[in-house]
Amino acid sequence: MAQQPILDHLYVAAFFLGGLLMAVGPFIIAHLFSPRGTRNITNKTQQAIECGVEPIGDAWIRFGIVYYLYALMFLAFDVDVLFLFPVALAYDTTFAIRDFVEIVIFVGILSLAIIYAWIKGVFKWETKSYNPR
Amino acid sequence: MLLAKIKEALSSLYEDIQETQEAPAADDAAAVEAEATVVEAAAEEETAAIDTAPVAADAAEEAQAKETAPEQEDAEPEEAEEPQAPPGPKETDYKAKGYHLDVDLPPEKIPEAAEILLRENFFIESITGVDWIDEQQLEAVYDFNHFDELCRVVIRTRTDRDNPAIPTISHIYQGANWHERETHDFFGIKFTGHPNLEPLLLPEDADFHPLLKDFKA
Amino acid sequence: MGNEVVQPPIIHFDTLDKILGLGRANSLWPMTFGLACCAIEMMATGAARFDLARFGAEVFRPSPRQCDVMIVAGTISKKMEPAVKTLYDQMPEPKWVIAMGNCAISGGPFVFEGQYGIVEGADKFLPVDVYIPGCPPRPEALIEGILELEEKVTGHRRWPRVEAK
């Protein structure tokens, strides 16, 4: 029975390798089989795509905090769902009520962030009025 | 009737032109105020229009009274010898021409005419450039029409071909902004006071004016 | 100009090229690049009745990075020419060009002495693979053009050719 831990480790390593292969595989195949380089006339191949014309100005600028908050909220709930998977697996039938209450508290605290943002008006997108400079 | 109201409103622009008709043409006497120079330019331009080859639409040989002349007579007016009647807005026969009022103004009067028309809620239909190469003149034709009652007013103005300049009306009718840029593209008429008179339909660096009669590709 | 030979892939041999060619020919992704009247006929071809999806070419990608075929459908004006060149550059290899309509072939009805505004034909600056005449060409003509391109990619024609009886 000494091999049992090694066998388990092998399982984990196999899964990890499979995942890695799935992720990196297409890039390797594409690199091997696709023609290298592309025909171009005014060698603008590397230029950022902006509907066929020269992009004006730079994209790295300071922008409104609102968009950052959107990203934060998504991240919060994304991680939240990540935790719900193991809880759902380990959902014990005898202590069902306890587990349920745990999940509700966990999700409740996180949704407080949403309520806070809602009150602050992050979700309201009205037309702004710009007086001509 | 809207036509009569607008005709009388536009004829008010001609008051100052009429004084110069009676007063001897002010030659180089120092003009007292800017109005006089405007008047002088208008008078010159009027006389130029009359004795040149008769252009049918705005040959003004009758008095300002309602022009009921049948169409042919309108086409080749005989050289009227009697004293020149003050040019004013002329009503044209809509069935034959497609517009109701034909107003021939000097370039400086265009913004005022546009203000009068905007007060009467006329909307701007289009601005057309015409290159009269044999008279060395560029003509700009402004079309105005009314939403509620059909009354198409055509305002013409002429500038000489060398440095054509007409004051802009894009601050009154913002729609004219593009029309003027396009007329500048095709004919080179500089609309003084226009916010950005770059080429609209032609490539950004275009310096040719394709619709001039002497344009070579 | 755009016809310098592109380096072949690291691994390439004959049967592999045939298999890849078959795959590429039957999944040509055109770029949404409608200029004028031919664009409406291109949309009609993509719609339900003439159904370009039967030949695998109904996915019209807006971004040049994800498309294989640039269907030049309409008149190329001198102001639009640099944009067309940029879009052609940004398309990854293997890429093809279909000149759809008389304007893209030779300037079409807008060529007259003293014309100052259009480029007379896409092949003045693009390596064109298939020409589809017509003003605008009927949707069936565009489908025939796609089949012509498939024959050029795979080397043989899978669909029957239309014979005039």
Add this chain to the structure above:
Amino acid sequence: MNGLLQQDVNQETFTLNLGPQHPATHGVLRVKLVMDGEYIVEAEPVLGYIHRMHEKMGENRTWVKFLPNCGRMDYLSALSYNHGYVAAVERAAGIEVPERAEYLRVITVELNRISSHLLWFGAFVLDLGGFTPLLYAFDDREFILDLLESVTGSRLTYCYFRFGGVYNDIDDAFIAGTREFIKKQRKRMPMYDALVTKNIILIKRLKEIGPISKDMAIRYGATGPVARGSGINYDVRKNEPYSVYPEFDFDVPVYEEGDSMARYMVRMDEIEQSMRIIEQALDKLPEGDIKPKKAVKLVKPEKGDYYHAVEAARGSFGVRLVSDGTNTAYRLKLRSPTYSNLSLYGEATKGMLLPDALALMGSLDLVIPEIDR
């Protein structure tokens, strides 16, 4: 936070090109957008990417040779442009048009208007994200294209009118096909109404979006469904009657709100009105020839300038021709409706969200070669 959203522009703005090759512009229109995050500070349409010199060609082609050009300006409602040009030259040269030819012109123009509105409907809902209505609308449109192809010979760029009449007569198959189309379309419109017009997503995307006031329409010269969506009762067929339109009774849908939803509703109601006109025209179709007795060989209008406006699908299309008595035009000006409708885009989208600006652009129903001419 509330103050943050309404503050003036203090963080950097960036310039975005809604460029010549963009699915939402339905052609090669470029809009230079100065953006403050998701909001538009300033939008400036750049034209000229498909300028095809129609007016220059008007000056070096005879009156008859310019006819094919009319079908290539606005290829969605090309017959209205044929009608505008031909009627202008007829007014200038004083050519009479037989009664039956006028009826044929009205029938084909109204069919063309329905096909143009159907394509606009499909493309507009495609802009807002719905793909299926485009396939339905194109399917209906193919029905009309077959009918018009049997009479005019082409699907899109028609050249059907001649000076003094039309060049081909309609047969019973066309009349039966048209009636059958109208019956089928009348069953189809309630489905569009239920599935798309009453769809909460579409209403949320279009209500109060892109308001165009009556005063803005006057200052920019917007006509057609864009003006009728802002409460302006202006339809060239009613205000400036031409051809045989006075003999039909149809009403002009006008909505007061002036937002994208109003413009959408105006066009959807106009499809029904056009069908009414076609039915009345088919019932009252007179017999007689479709071309003047003495064929119009040489067109030589009198010296002077003439103007004629028609109601195209997008607004009042006007032709101003200055003729110097020869058989080619001295100057031919084509007043394009979408050119004026689009000129208010800069002022209408100030401070708007980008997706709303695209909904507004779709509701203006643009055909770019008609703007650039």
